[in-house]
Amino acid sequence: MRRVLSPVTLGGLALPHRVVMGSMHLGIEDRDDGGAALAAFYAARAAGGAGLIVTGGSAVNRVGTGGVHYSVVGEREHAPRLARVAEAVHETGGLIALQLFHAGRYAFAASFGLRPVAPSAVPSRFSPDPPRALTGAEIAATIDDFARGAATARRLGFDAVELMGSEGYLLNQFTSAVTNRRDDGWGGDAARRRAFPLAVLAAVRDAAGADFPVLYRMSGADLMDGAPDTDEVLALARELARAGAAALNVGIGWHESRVPTVQAVVPPGTWAPYPARIRAAVAGAVPVIASNRINRLAQAEQLLAAGDADLVSLARPFLADPELIARSRAARPVNVCIGCNQACIDRSLADEPVSCMVNPAAGRELSLLPAAGFADPGAAVADATRAGGGERGRDRRRYAVVGAGPAGLAAAHALATAGERVVLYEAADEPGGQFRLARLVPGKADYGATIEYYAAELAALGVELRLAHPVGPDDRAELAGCAGIVLATGVLPRPVDLPGADGPNVLTYPQAFAAADRLGERVVVVGGGGIAVDLAHLLSHGRTDGDERNRFRAEHGLAAPLGVTGGRQVTLLRRGPRIGTGIGRTTRWALLAALRRRGVLLRTGVRYDRITPAGVLLAGADGPELVPADTVVVAAGQLPADALRPMIAELAVPYRVVGGAADGAVDAVTAFAAGAEAGRALR
């Protein structure tokens, strides 16, 4: 970590290390709390060692907002909130840049009775509202809005601004012939398409002062058909450097690109060549920041050591662990972002408040999690126990958590960080629950890092982890002496009621994950939910002699093809109309596209007849149809594994049932959050 944790100067700002916390929209930017929640979020990251933080995009005018909860830097009610954010970060020793943002044709302006604006009237797959073309006068006014936004940011106490010019937003729309079909001073050839971002940069520098750093988030590759070629990208980089940008922060891909950029299926480090070529082109004239799919400081260190960038920008990793920097400096375990997108980007796109699957406290630094609805036959007992005194001076109480999957790990963590004694029982010989299966799936190895993080944290907090200990009647007396119990025993695979389902060629999905190397060449999966998709991904992935990053690039037309061997013929069968229900919006399409590329057959609306030794027999309009298989795997949902509930309910001890044990669902976002909530509620 020698390089990445070494100090650097950027636009006159002395940064303690080379990790910039990247921009993330949080969905609480307009919360009517005076900016308290927003300030607490950023202050927690600054306190955890973040050096320079870039805020979520603050729109320079109302028509440029990316959703209903965006802040608008020019509107009066947002100023106190933004000022509070800057002050809170400064109080904890950090630096903060306001990102100036305009969504252009990606705006959801109809929510405000407005029509999105863009260089040209080119609709997008990403936004439901078609844009209209900006007039020349409106372009000039928009440049003024950026300039005023920068001056306001400085007045409100920010240390810098970043211009959002990547990911397909307005500035990026001007640089691309896909969306800029003008033939005036703002479009017509590559040089004129660069005129708008350069004019914005110049105006912003004029308004904010030459000593005020202006970072520019530029697109290293739009990943769109007809996008600017490498020469155009590098020309923009050189001109931005000449125009005084304090840094070039290199983003990858547009929201409507069909190449995934930040999903777990993208191998970390895939995008390093893009900042590298920009860095070579600007030849030291301006620092270059690499971003996208960098989720560990060790990767960042390699990237810097290879000379691919001067700094790195990490965003979601700061959701997963606000103490990412401090923990890394102290060689303590880090809660790694696993690239699931489920509680962050998917929620942001749905205009919901952002959090993090593996860190449910993210975005809830003040309110934490509401306590509601747990079965509490012994509330009076708990109250009496609580009456013993303050947080520090009283005796620690003992709590039991049964099950060490996501919900149980989070519950044990919440209780232990509050100073309580915790015994965590787990029937398997390893914690992790469903995460132990997920980590086997290509692209999901980091789910194993979550298990490692929680195991290490719980050990450091003194939690007693009893592995290979299925709780039963012998534990009754011990549980009865606890101050509270969390039942987090997860789920069981749901059996299917089909003739032949008990045959020797039929496996449950946990059995199939465990025996993935030994299954036959033709596998039929009965079921089409998230677990079935994961299993199909694992079984069809195959092997390559090359680096997974090159394989990913080859599969998406970004590099020469690589040979792949060993993938099986996999068929998913589903009664319902949709494969992959329950998978997040930003991940489902990428996973299904990968399956189709590998020849996985995705069949919906099927009617089962029976399972035979030769495969699955379907009932069709024209008679039975055999889908041949050496192995049939049942992944047709789950049932709550809550057999202990009656015994625990009899103990007159406050308890909560959480995660899959409560509802039979496999939803890790809910499970982590419910576990943490239960831990807090039981105290």
Ligand code: SF4
């Ligand atoms: Fe990372 Fe998933 Fe957390 Fe988002 S929700 S920050 S992708 S771990």
